[in-house]
Amino acid sequence: DAGITQSPRHKVTETGTPVTLRCHQTENHRYMYWYRQDPGHGLRLIHYSYGVKDTDKGEVSDGYSVSRSKTEDFLLTLESATSSQTSVYFCAISEWTDLRGYTFGSGTRLTVV
Amino acid sequence: DAKTTQPNSMESNEEEPVHLPCNHSTISGTDYIHWYRQLPSQGPEYVIHGLTSNVNNRMASLAIAEDRKSSTLILHRATLRDAAVYYCILSRIQGAQKLVFGQGTRLTINP
Numbered sequence: 558d559a560g561i562t563q564s565p566r567h568k569v570t571e572t573g574t575p576v577t578l579r580c581h582q583t584e585n586h587r588y589m590y591w592y593r594q595d596p597g598h599g600l601r602l603i604h605y606s607y608g609v610k611d612t613d614k615g616e617v618s619d620g621y622s623v624s625r626s627k628t629e630d631f632l633l634t635l636e637s638a639t640s641s642q643t644s645v646y647f648c649a650i651s652e653w654t655d656l657r658g659y660t661f662g663s664g665t666r667l668t669v670v
Numbered sequence: 671d672a673k674t675t676q677p678n679s680m681e682s683n684e685e686e687p688v689h690l691p692c693n694h695s696t697i698s699g700t701d702y703i704h705w706y707r708q709l710p711s712q713g714p715e716y717v718i719h720g721l722t723s724n725v726n727n728r729m730a731s732l733a734i735a736e737d738r739k740s741s742t743l744i745l746h747r748a749t750l751r752d753a754a755v756y757y758c759i760l761s762r763i764q765g766a767q768k769l770v771f772g773q774g775t776r777l778t779i780n781p
Contacts, residue, residue: 588767600714600771615768647713651767658704658761659769661713 563662576635580648588651589631593644638669679776690743692758701760753779
């Protein structure tokens with residue numbers, strides 16, 4: 558089901574460069590989230606959005622910024638990538654009327670060298 | 671946020687039932703119990719959720735203790751495709767949910 562797509566799926570970048578990951582949804586859900594997943598840490602919330610131009614920090618937001626200029630797109634930017642940001646990044650969407658909770662994207666595997 | 675406790679790993683055989691336990695002793699009255707699973711190299715996917723009563727869907731059943739301090743996800747007839755990490759999460763269905771994922775239970779299915 559293509560209700561939520563992430564791009565790119567894989568990226569290798571150099572330390573110190575900016576990187577932007579994109580999450581696109583076709584479900585018109587209000588809430589969008591960015592998580593990262595690392596071995597030994599599970600999934601951790603980076604930032605989330607509760608509407609266009611409305612965003613807030615999660616538990617591991619340092620070094621990341623987000624933007625949401627349209628309902629369907631939620632961008633995650635690594636301002637100056639570091640090796641500690643090598644991870645798999647997942648986007649998720651939710652809507653209070655959908656009691657199933659989250660729908661996740663397929664993930665972006667980011668390697669910072 | 672109320673926390674959940676799950677075994678790190680479990681193992682079962684193909685075509686047998688699997689019971690995955692979850693303890694949530696500090697659950698509040700407005701917390702829903704959600705189960706997600708994550709197949710290898712994929713994002714987590716919704717399995718089932720409930721509030722007080724037992725629930726069934728095409729994927730699984732959810733049995734909730736009367737005091738709601740524990741629950742069990744039941745896979746009635748496990749297949750190799752059910753090998754995954756299963757997460758039990760408490761969620762309040764209002765506003766941004768900000769789900770907190772623990773380590774989950776890694777389920778291995780033997781052929």
